[in-house]
Amino acid sequence: MQQSLICFPEKERAEFRTQELDPTLSAKEVLVKIDYDLISAGTELANYHDLPNTEVSILRFPHYPGYTTSGHVVKIGSEVTRFKPGDKVVCAWSGHRSWVKLQEDVRLYPVPDGIDLRLAAVAHLCSFPMLAIRKLQIQLGEACLIAGQGLLGLLAGQLARIAGAYPVIVSDCSPERRALALKLGADHALDPMAPDYIEKVMELTNGGPETAVEVTGNINALQQVLECVAKNGRVSLLGCTRISDQPINVYKYIHCKGVYLIGTHTSNRPKQDPAHWGHSEFDDYKTFFKYIKAGRLQVEPIISETVSPKDAEAVYQRIGMQSNPPLGILLDWRDIDSNIGE
Structure with missing residues (x-):
């Protein structure tokens, strides 16, 4: 059967391709027709541009992007018990x-x-900021600073508020993103380029926020967070700081202040069984759907456009040239290879 996909064959080039997929299933396998998946601009553009500390920097090209997807089950193996044809599913790391x-x-x-x-x-994408907020262990009434208001930052701000943080302060260079963050429940939205940015954060939090999430992956933003955060504060490193092109005074801003730096990469937690690790990815999917159903988490406003995967080359070329790419770009796979295998 035919399978279409998106590939980065080389640096700063995306292609829509087709290849053969063997429809034969092993006993425990499930065949899924993808309906939608989301472009994760931060991660995917890092690989698209071949930045340091990326999957591409290790494994090289060709690279197959994509990791947060939804679809429906079409066929199951002989020993599958959790799913049946027609079931709607989330697929993680499927490209x-x-x-x-x-x-x-x-x-x-x-x-x-x-x-x-x-x-x-x-x-699946929302499970990343959930991990960041869980690991911060926010207490009721603690202030939280969210640096960066892309996809992850907009979700992190809402989750911090749900967790009991107050005030929730967000920062981003884009006026449009700051305005959206306020609509989604942030208490304050600041421009990190403003000369009085750090002073304003300190003023709003009476001396610095107890918690912070650094989402941009920019070393300058991390420096600002470390200057702002309160003594003995906790900082979650959600953004991937791939390029350390500025020195940070560790003694002054971390050691003397007693700051806790918390790595929150998705690879440092289990997929299913929480065991002694805390919550798993599956736990976070369950929480995501509970919040969506209850109307406590708003996702629709962060979806900025829906495009055809066939336009992948133009889409990646466009967002790869933008300093602030569109927030949530959904790829609509419903009509692609839809008459095959069903």
Whole structure:
């Protein structure tokens, strides 16, 4: 059967390709037709531009981007018990593809009834800021600074508020993103380029926020966060600081202040069994859907456009040239290879 996909064959080039996919399933495999997946601009553009400390920098090209997806089950293996044909599912780390085959107990999670698959495609991505907020262990009334208001930052701000943080202060260079953050519940939205930015944060938090999430991956933003955060404060490193092109005075801003730096890369938690690790990815998917159903987490406003995967080359070329790319770009796979395998 035919499978379409998106590939980065070389630096700063994206292609829409087709290839053959063997529809034969092993006993525990599930065949899924993808409906939507989300472009994660930060991670994918880092690989697109071949930045240091990326998957591409280690494994080289070709690279197959995409990791936060939704679809429906078409066929199951003889021993599959968790899913049946027609079930809606979240697929993690499956790439931008029209069809995928996955083991039933790995990277597949059921989507509850009543949830739009467009929103379900955000579930895996939202598990990243959930990890950041969980690891901060925010206490009621603690201030939280969210540096960066891209996809992850806009979700992190909402989650910090749900967790009991007050005030929730966000920062971003884009006036449009700051305005959206306020609509989504942030208490204050500041421009980090303003000369009085740090003073303003200190004023709003009576001496510095107890917690902070650095989402930009920019070393200058991390420097600002470390200057702002209160003594014995906790800083979650959610953004991937791939390029350390500015020295940080560790003694002054971390050691003497007693600051806790918390790495929150998704690879440092389990997929399913929480065991002694805390919450798993599956736990966070469950929480995501609970918040969506209850109307406590707003995802629709962060989806900025829906495009055809066939336009991948132009889409990546466009967002790869923008300093502030569109927030949530959904790839609509519903009509691509849709008559194959069903």
